[in-house]
Structures are given as C-alpha cells and as structure tokens.
Amino acid sequence: MRQWNKAVRKAILAAMALLLAAGCSSSSSSGGSTEGERVQLTMQAWGNPAELKVYQKALDAFTKENPQIHVKLVPVPGDQYEQKLLTSLQGNRGPDVFYSSEPTMARLIEAGQVQPLSEFLQSEESYVQADEFPEGLWGPARKDGEIYGLPPDVNPFVIYYNKKVFQEAGVKSPQHYYDEGRWNWEAFREVTGQLKAAGKQGYIMENWWAHWYSWVWSNGGRIFDEQGKLVLNENEPAKEAFGFMHDLVQDGNAVYSGSLPKGQGADAMFMSGQVGMLAAGRWLEPLFTQNKSIEFDYIAFPSNTGKKEPVAVPGAYFAVNSKNPHVKEAMKFVSFYVSRQGQEIRLADGGNALAAIPAADEAILSKSTIEHTSYLSEARDDGYTHGSNMAYDAQIPGLNPDITEIIDLMLLGKQDAKTTVARVTETIAAALK
Template sequence: MFKKLLVLGIVLSILISSIGIATSAEKVTIKFSTWGSPEEVNINKELIAEFEKRNPDIHVELLYIPGGEYWQKIQTMVAGGTPPDVMFSGTMWSYDLFSRGAVIDLQPYFEKDSKFKNIKDYYIFKKPQLASLYKDGKAMFGLPGRTNVNLLYYNKTSFDEAGVAYPTDKWKWDDFLKAAQKLTKWDGNRMVQAGTTVSNWHAWLNLWIFQNGGFMFNKFAHPTKCTLNSPASVSALQFIQDLVYKYHVAPTPAQSQALPGGFMTGKIAMEVGGAWSVEQYRQIKEFKWDVAPPPGQKIKANHVRVGAYSILSQSKYKNEAWKFLSFLFSPEGHEIAYSKVAIWNPDLVSVGNNRNSYYYKLPGLPEHYYYRVTEMEIPNLFPGEVLHPNASKILDTELPTGLDSMFLGKESASETVKKLVPKIDTLLKEK
C-alpha cells in the first residue's frame, strides 16, 4: 500500500512539476497596433522577430489597421475593452486617449530605463520646446519616434532647362516665388508644369505661418485662443493664396486634376512637404532632383511631426509592453528600421550626425539629403501639433473646411479667418 502511495506521489509530483514548467514557459502575448505602407509593415515584422528572438517569453502580435480606419478602430477597441497593449499613433490621438485615462504615464518607465540615460543622443529630447509632442506637464503619454521635418523638393532638370539657380539654405519667399514663375509652363491657357503647389493640410500651413513669425495658437500645450487672425498669420495665408490666384505658379483645385502624379511625374517643379516623401521620390529615374531647407521669411523655422508609442491602461502586460518599446528605441532596433527605408528622420544624433552611417547608405538618396537632419538642429524648431482634447477635430476638420473659401479664391485670407477663428476658439474652450 505504501509503495502504491509512493508511486502515486511521485507521479503526482512529476505531473505538478510538468505543469509548473509548462506554466513558467508559457509566452506572454502583447498586441501592437500600427498603420503604414507595406515597407513599414515589413520593418515592424522584422523588429518583432528580432525582439522575440531576444525575449523568447514574449510574443508580439502585430495588428495592422489601414490609416484611414485607424483612429476610429482604436476608439472602438478601447470602448469595447479590447485595446492593443502598445499603440503607435499620432500625437493628437495619443493625448486624446491619455486625457481620458486610456493611456498610461510612461515617465516612470522612461526614468528607470538605462537606454535613455543619455537623452542628448535623441534629437527629440534635446529641444525643450518640443515637449508638448509627448508630455503633458511631467507625464509622458507617448514615447516619441519616427520624426519628420519639412523639405523643399526641386526638379533639377527643370531648373537646368529654365536656367534657374538651385535653391539654397538662404532662400526666402521672394526667391522661391521668382523661381516658381520661371518654372511654370503653359500650353495656351493650360498649365502643363506648375512652379509649385499648395495644400490646406494644417501641418503644411503651419510651416509657412512659422516662417513668417506667426502661430496658429497662443501656445502649443493647452491653447486657449486661435491666432490665425494675427497679422503674421494672415500675411502667410495670403501669400499661399496669391501663389495660386495672383501669381499663377501653383494650380487651382481644377488645374491640379490635369497634373497627375505631381512632383513624382515632373508636373510640379518645386514642392514643400514632409521629408517622408524621400522614400517615394528616391525611385525617380526620369529626371534629376534634390532637396533644400524650406524657404524662410521673417525667421528660419521648421516644425516636427512625431509618432507616439503608447501603452494602453487596460493592458495586463505593461512591463512586457515597455520592454518592447525600449527595444524599438535601442541602437539595434533603430538600425533595423532606419537602414531599410527613408521614411523618417533618425532618432539618434550619433547616427544622423555621422554621414558614413547606415542612414545615408540607401540607394537613390538626393545629394543634399543631410538637410533633413540639420533642420532638426535649427533654433526655431516647433511642434507640428498642439496639445488639446479637440486638436484632431480642429486641425483635421474645422480648419480645412473653414479655409475652403480661401483656397477656392472666393475670399481673401483676412475675410476667411475672420469667420473661422471664432469657431476654433469655441472648440478650444471645450474640455
């Protein structure tokens, strides 16, 4: 009887041990949501594979959501109690969720992580004026990465044919306008090549307003007043409208339809836009092109747009989620991402300032690609977005809708903002 009990005890002990081993070896699964191009998806898969290789106890499930559906889908998941553990998003979206308690404060994790002891090696942390892109007071609602500034793209072949000198970092709006006038081509009354182009996107408008010494709002963090009606802002907006309807160097909405492909197809000689377009434009074979800093005016300025990596409050695996974020921002994770595509500005100063680094080795990069990095070091570098619960509603909806009459040439800039500013001020008062 004793032997039977002993054998039974041994068997039970083995079973219990086996169960214990299985439990301890069980992987934790964290979900990571993002959007992006096929190239970005592949990079994220490679990053996940390397992270899992280094951390066999953690499995990362990639949730790819198309950009146009992303914000609505994330809000639905949060409301339904099934959000991802880690979320990549725009600053405005991340802060929106943080203000509702759906995203945690990352500052305690950040302060304890040895990878971030040398914060001077991160461009974004070197500029105190950019803090509103990832912090609300002392709380960090998102780890900022995948940064971008603005560049002036120009068709060197068109410049050569028109006998126009290439842009320099000393250019101002008048230089830009004179070049655009010489580069614009017509076939009778039909524009066949535009000198430049315009946009009603808030990030694009912000750049010109900054260059003219103006701002859209009275402050970046928790603004209380829209300042689009200031003389500097109105003057910048009027210059933008004049490029289309006074100087005729940028296409009207109707003319744009006859210039398919824009800069990529040589239909636009100069384009001011986000540096992420380098990834697409480095495939150009039909003409020569290059980049320069955007033309300045009263001041030399640029703005930064960043992606925010956040951890959701409902996550059961916050420590594992931070471990994944920490890897993404490590030198190893940085090289995997930034040696494959030219979509983003480098996060690491040691990489961006070394023109022999992997960041500059991609094929098809323009001669003056380094301007993308040096623009991160200029004094007047501002956040591309504001910190406010209604930021997305204001910048993505109210602003472009309110500026329609200006972009259609129906009203002047001053007439347009006179109607628009009170509407934005009302939204700023809402909490």
C-alpha cells in the same frame, strides 16, 4: 474493480486539468495573446509600403533579443488611421501598441486609453530613459508631468523637388535660387508659374497643421506666441502666409490635394512627373529612392525674412494600450523601438525620418544618399531651438480637425484668406476658453 475505478478517476482528473490549462492559456483580448511561454503583441501603424519595411527592421531586431515576445505589424492607411484606432480602442479591441499623431494623443490621454510610461522608463527593463529626448519633443504626450507616449523619430518639413521635371521644363532649380540668396516667395511663384506654363503642376498644397504652420513660421509669423497666447489675428506675417497659400491655389501655381480625384495622391503625382514640388518630412524618401525613374532633392521652405526660420517638425508618438493584457511586455517593446538602438536600426539605411535622440544622428545621417539631407537636420535643429516643433492647438482635443475644416474651404476657393484667418482665430479662442 476499485483499482480500475481509481485509474479512471485519475485519467478524468488529468484530462480536466489539461482542458483547464488549455482554456487559461488561450484566453486573451483581441490584442496580445500568449502562446505557451510566448507573448504575441500587435502593433498598429500607418505608412507606405517602403515605410512598413523600415518599421519591420526594429520588430525583427527586438524579437531576436527577446524571443519570448513576438510583435505583429498591422498597417492601416493614413486616411483611415485615426478613426480605426479610436473605434477599436473604444470597443476594447485595440492594438497593444500603436502610433498616434499629435492631435490624437491628447484625446487618448483624456479618455484614459494610453498607459503611463514614466515609472517604467526609470526601470532596468527599459531600453531608453526620458532624458535622452530633447525637452521640446514631448508636446501633448506629457501631461501633468506624466509621459504617455514616446517619440520614435522626428520629421522636419522640407520641400521635395523633382529634378527631371525642372530640367525638362527648362526651369531653374530651387537650389539655384537658394545659392543666389533669392529663395523667397517671389521665386516660388516664379518657378511654379513656369512649371504650370510647361504643362506641369508647380506644387501640391496639402491641409494639415504641419503645412500651414510651416508657411506661417517660415515667413516669420506666429499663430501663438512663445507663451502660448493666441496672436494670429494681429500677426501680419501669419496673415500674409494664409493669403499666400490661398493665392497659390487660386492662381493655379499649386493644386490642392483635397480637390484631386480619389486615389490620386501627391506622392504618385510626384513620381509620375506631373508635379515639380511637394512638402513633407523624410517619410517619402524610401518610396522615392526605390523609384529609379525619378531624381529628387530637398530644399528648405522659401522665406521672405532673409534669415533661417523654423518650420514644422512633425513627430508621431508610440503608445501602449492601457487595456492590453501584456502591458509590461508592450512597454518593453516600445522602449526598444524608440531607443537609440531601435532608431539606428530603422533609420540608418533607407530610413523614413531623423532621430529623435541626438546621439543616433551620426549613424543615421552619415548613410544618407540624398545630396541636401542637411536641410532636414537644419530644419529639425531650428525647430528645437525655437520650440516650434509642436503646435499648441494640437494639445486641445478636437481643435485641430476644426481648423483643418476651415482651411479646407479656403483651399477649395469657397472662402477668402481674410475670412479664414478670422474664423480660425475665433475657433481657437473658443476652444481655449
């Protein structure tokens, strides 16, 4: 009887131990989890369907090298992205790793929601080191010497043009004007006006920092000087650029994306042959390349200065949620994703950006099938040289959205360019104080 009781007690204790072990292994946050010896991470990112396939290449390659870590891609539409990310991080339900835009990065650092990365980048566990990136790329991702986000790639701004739309409308291509040395604002007005007369939209005007900075910079203008001083209100080329954007939309040579019916985006209009040109980085290339019904190419932004001018070089940051339970594994994945190896895996075949690490250039650019991909690399290099790949206002939490709202009124025709420049200047000046 005593032996039976002893056996029962052993069985009960063994069962309790199993239950306790099961409870420990299943406890996790809503982000990463542990399945036995395997760590499960979540990665949140924006992007069209073609871009998501590009991201997945790196996830698969990382898991192949690190089978004990699995990363699940969680896509979120771009127009909902920032709000969903901020809400989830505030509620401790955020993803383990995630893409962040430049303006959002400053807010996340201020709120203590992103993991410092500098120490890890110096360790043997990291696939990349900080000095592999050009100095001008850090922007708001580095504060007081500490790195909080890593550039996965960069996307210098160019103008896409639909060759078929130009041919069917009987309009000379932008490349024709460029070869003649006449690709300036007058030529831009000319071709957009001719496309309009042929029943097409000439250009899609969008409203976020990379667009307005590209028009300002490509005209030789500045919103801030090299020291970060606000100079917009006294810089004539910059004020001319605001007037040019305003007039393009009000004269009907361009249509403002903010006035389009819900669900009608710039990329869809381009692919359906409704519009001749739009501005973007390389992220639209995979989507357009898969659509065999269109023929497109790149052209640089038109300039009135007679020389090459910088344009925006948008670049997201890849960051780690400081509150996720598997920070070490998350940092290891992030370092792989942005490393030379990770960039080559993602960007060489049908990639959606250019390399943020110059050493990866050859493998990526040599496989591009678009005729004038060189305009992308030239725009990126000019951006690095002039230090213009980052807008100073993006480093001030909350300022960039305020500027966007002011420019929205101008593009909707509710405010003229002069008033817009004055209000943007006042808003930035107040934020700087």
